[in-house]
Amino acid sequence: MNRGELWRVRSAFGLLGLVPVFLAGWLGWVQVAQAGELQRDRKVPLRLSQETADRQAHWSETMPAPRGSIVDRRGNMLALDCETYDVRADVRVPSGLADDVAKYRAWLVKLVDALALALVADPGLADRDDARRRHIDRLAKLCQREFAVDKLPSAGPVPKGHPFRAEFLLDGGVDVLSVVEALRRIPEEKAFRTVGLHFLRSFRRAWPERELTYGLVGHTDTRKVKAAGRPEVFQTYGVCGLEASPLLQADESIARSFLKDGKGRPYFQAPLPEAPTADVLHSTIDIAVQRIALRELTAQCEAGAREGKVTIPKWGAMVLVEVATGDVLAAASWHRGAKNPQATSFTPFQAVYEPGSIVKPLVLAYAHEAGVLDWNHVFDCNPNSADYRDRIAGLGRAKGVRDDHPCHELSAHGIVVNSSNIGAAYCGLLLAREQWQDYMRFFGFGASLGLGLPHEAIGGTNKKSFAAGTTVRSFKANSAISFSFGYEMQTTAMQMARAYLRLFRGAKAELRLVRGVASDGGFRTVPVPADDGAKFRPEVTEAVRAAMVDVISADPHATGTYLHRDMLKELGIDLHGVVAGKTGTAASNVPIKDRGIVNVRNASFVGFLPADNPRWLAVCVLQKDDSAKFYGGSYAAPPVVRLLLQCQQLEERRLPYQDSPSISGGQTRGTHGTPGDSGWGRGAPETTSVGR
Numbered sequence: 001m002n003r004g005e006l007w008r009v010r011s012a013f014g015l016l017g018l019v020p021v022f023l024a025g026w027l028g029w030v031q032v033a034q035a036g037e038l039q040r041d042r043k044v045p046l047r048l049s050q051e052t053a054d055r056q057a058h059w060s061e062t063m064p065a066p067r068g069s070i071v072d073r074r075g076n077m078l079a080l081d082c083e084t085y086d087v088r089a090d091v092r093v094p095s096g097l098a099d100d101v102a103k104y105r106a107w108l109v110k111l112v113d114a115l116a117l118a119l120v121a122d123p124g125l126a127d128r129d130d131a132r133r134r135h136i137d138r139l140a141k142l143c144q145r146e147f148a149v150d151k152l153p154s155a156g157p158v159p160k161g162h163p164f165r166a167e168f169l170l171d172g173g174v175d176v177l178s179v180v181e182a183l184r185r186i187p188e189e190k191a192f193r194t195v196g197l198h199f200l201r202s203f204r205r206a207w208p209e210r211e212l213t214y215g216l217v218g219h220t221d222t223r224k225v226k227a228a229g230r231p232e233v234f235q236t237y238g239v240c241g242l243e244a245s246p247l248l249q250a251d252e253s254i255a256r257s258f259l260k261d262g263k264g265r266p267y268f269q270a271p272l273p274e275a276p277t278a279d280v281l282h283s284t285i286d287i288a289v290q291r292i293a294l295r296e297l298t299a300q301c302e303a304g305a306r307e308g309k310v311t312i313p314k315w316g317a318m319v320l321v322e323v324a325t326g327d328v329l330a331a332a333s334w335h336r337g338a339k340n341p342q343a344t345s346f347t348p349f350q351a352v353y354e355p356g357s358i359v360k361p362l363v364l365a366y367a368h369e370a371g372v373l374d375w376n377h378v379f380d381c382n383p384n385s386a387d388y389r390d391r392i393a394g395l396g397r398a399k400g401v402r403d404d405h406p407c408h409e410l411s412a413h414g415i416v417v418n419s420s421n422i423g424a425a426y427c428g429l430l431l432a433r434e435q436w437q438d439y440m441r442f443f444g445f446g447a448s449l450g451l452g453l454p455h456e457a458i459g460g461t462n463k464k465s466f467a468a469g470t471t472v473r474s475f476k477a478n479s480a481i482s483f484s485f486g487y488e489m490q491t492t493a494m495q496m497a498r499a500y501l502r503l504f505r506g507a508k509a510e511l512r513l514v515r516g517v518a519s520d521g522g523f524r525t526v527p528v529p530a531d532d533g534a535k536f537r538p539e540v541t542e543a544v545r546a547a548m549v550d551v552i553s554a555d556p557h558a559t560g561t562y563l564h565r566d567m568l569k570e571l572g573i574d575l576h577g578v579v580a581g582k583t584g585t586a587a588s589n590v591p592i593k594d595r596g597i598v599n600v601r602n603a604s605f606v607g608f609l610p611a612d613n614p615r616w617l618a619v620c621v622l623q624k625d626d627s628a629k630f631y632g633g634s635y636a637a638p639p640v641v642r643l644l645l646q647c648q649q650l651e652e653r654r655l656p657y658q659d660s661p662s663i664s665g666g667q668t669r670g671t672h673g674t675p676g677d678s679g680w681g682r683g684a685p686e687t688t689s690v691g692r
Contacts (some may be wrong), residue, residue: 066203067248068278070217072287073327073515077208078217079243081278084175084204087183089115090196092165093147098158108147111192112139118182119171142168170197173204212290215333215346216513217283218243218454241346244454247281247517280518284327292646293318293330296639301334301622312336313635314600317347317493318620320643323504323608325528326512329616329647331494349449352459352490353602353621357419357559358584358632359486364412364427365503365544366439369536372430373412375543381407381415381422392425395477401425404585405557416547419559419583421485428484433475436483437466442507442534443499445491451513459490486586497619500606504541504614508533548580549611552637559583563637571645579641580614581607583632600625605636609644618643 066081091111097103116135120128144150146166152158174180180199187195205220207213218241242248297318316334321327331348345351367373380387383402392401407420415423431439440446446460464470465479465488482488491499494511501509508529516525552560553576560575560583567575584604589597604621608614620636 066278067205067220069280070242070248071280071282072285072290073283073329074286074288076287078213078283078285078287079205079207081203082175082206084173084202085180085199086172086202087170087174088167088198088200089170090165090167090198091143091146092194092196094194095164098164101152101154101156101158104152104158105149107191108143108149109140111195112136112143114186114189114192115139115170115183118186119174119179121178121182122176123178124176139170172202174199175204209287209290212287212294213241213285215348215350216241216285216290216328216331241453242281242283242513244452245281245514246452247279247514282515282518284322284325284329284513284515286329288650289320289643289647290330290332292650293320293643294332294334296642296646297332297334297620300620300635300639301336313622314625315347315351316620316622317351318618318639318643319348319493319497320616320618320647321497321501321511323501323614323617326498326501326505326510327515328494328497328511328513330643345455347621348493349451349453349456349495350492351621351623352457352492353604353623354489354586354588355486355491355496355604355621356584356586356602356632357421357424357485358496358582358604358606358619359499360419360424360484361416361544361548361582362443362499362503363424363439363484364416364547365536365540366435366442367427367430368412368543369540370431370435372435373427375412378409378411379415379423379426381410381420381426383422387426388422391429392422392481395473395481397477397481401481404559407557413543413547413550416544416582417550417553417555417558419551424484425481428480429476431480433466433472433480436475436480439483440489443502444495445489445499447495449494449498449511451511457492459492459495461489486584487588493619493621496604496606496621497617500608500617500619503536503544504617506531506533506535545580545611545614548582548608549577551582552576552579552607559633560637561633563633563641566638567641573645575641577611579607579609579644580611581605581637581640583637585630585632598625601630603630603632603635605632605640607637607640607644609648616644616647 069077069081070079072078093104093107097107113136116132116139119135120132125131143166146168147163152162158164170183174183183197183199186192187197207217207219210217210219220243297316301313301316303312313334314336316332318330318332319328320330322329331346333345333347335345335347364373368375381403382388383400388401401421403418403420403422405418407414407418407423410418410420410423412423412427414420415427428436440461446458448456448458461483462479465475465483470479479488498509498511501511508531510529512526512528514526516523551558552564554564555561558564560581563583564575567573582605584602584606586602586604587599588602589599601624602621603624604619606617606619608617618640620640622630622636624630
């Protein structure tokens, strides 16, 4: 070995000897000088430990836990958690394309096109071409970002270090079998054998009858929320209806785990752990009846639609309630010009209106129970009579009280049948201001339904009505008279249904949307509020019921005579004694966006069936915002009657499976006084009756 060779060998072994010295120095620097931490640019130092290594290798992703199901009263599915797939793509550009940027780009374009085509493999997709274009745009942007396409040169080889692999979420909520199969076939193609698609189980909320139950069942918005000092968690918000129930709020999320390789790329997708058993919320809704209600309301609102001065209503609402339980069987909503009339706002509990004459049976029932009204007393309802001058005109009311048609001598029964505003005002003036306050409490006007419905409108009375500064004379001249025929107060269709429910069952009657919850193998029933509150005497309820029966008759003075005639012609049914009800019409000034204060007309109707033994109670309200004539008996009453009759026919077919008994219109006997918190049932002194 000559001198040169010897020098080269010694140099090589000398350099090799420096390696352990370097490693020992580096470990000393990391483990001692840096106290076991690795400094990172703009990040917290990374602690060098086994725990850190494990954490770097494992990666978990959270997903919302299943919320549970909502079913109608007969078990039909209204909302459920559908198992879906989140599809993640592990894309590796073939190494053979590194020599040509153009081929690199072309391969990505071809992949995007194949993925988009697979994602629209759903045979039920309405506009496949449009959906495919949207997927192509989205995936092209995704690939451009992940593969830094904008940094590639226009020609030549792909620069060294340029990304050839990326992992990303391809699409979420994939639940169509044909789409899943089309995606699975992509890696089988020769051109895309370097593409891996991983299908991760997830959940998606679905509503099989969403068009019918939008406002009642509602929908949800699930998103990640990061609170201070806490990791991101999923929170689901009920936008409307039963989905907002705390019974369906999942308190936990589900974690699914991944493993990462040295470059941080997921290489193993662990199966989704078993999800906790979800609860089943049993609602009071009857989807078959709901379908009828929406169909009848829509048909009535859109009937006779034409251009010109006369228009179709601005909005409509209809509610059907079971009297014995207060169960809301159906609630329908309609809006003019809305693509989905149910989704604009849910009018049964979100739209307030002045109810008009629909409240007269309630006012007279309250006054009769309070002992200030003799049901057989005859009032002179002629606006030119001495009684009118003494009782109404003498109060100095700015606007006189008038009837839609001439009324003369009427008893309380006749006032309801003829819907006399003057007669109702006479009866309302018999009540003191404190009794009017109790009337509002008893029937629930201005009080929430207590159902937890988001954005519920409360309504109520004018603030001046019961203000301390309002004199008794002013109250009588304005509020007492207006209250008597449904003005100077606002309510919703569902609140009006509750008010009539209380007429039959008492002050503690409430509407119910949930019958119970199935959870952990058991069933918890939501109890029907006990009928142990203040009630009307049987003779009071019977007197009002009989008057409402005669509203729908052939009597030419009855406000339901047109309904009686039209239904006899249309259905061949004499409604007198079959369906009972009360019509209502009101004209109000309300603010409308971009139009200012507009005079609107509210047509309303409340009806129940059977007439002699109420089992079902329905309320319909339509609001029109033009000057066309619009009456409760002609517009709001027909859909209620059709709904009640069809509901009865449906129940007769289901007779062997009926689960809700009917309820008598009569109630247990109470004492005279004020029906409610002001003393009725607690020995309040008897007030003086009128007449005799």
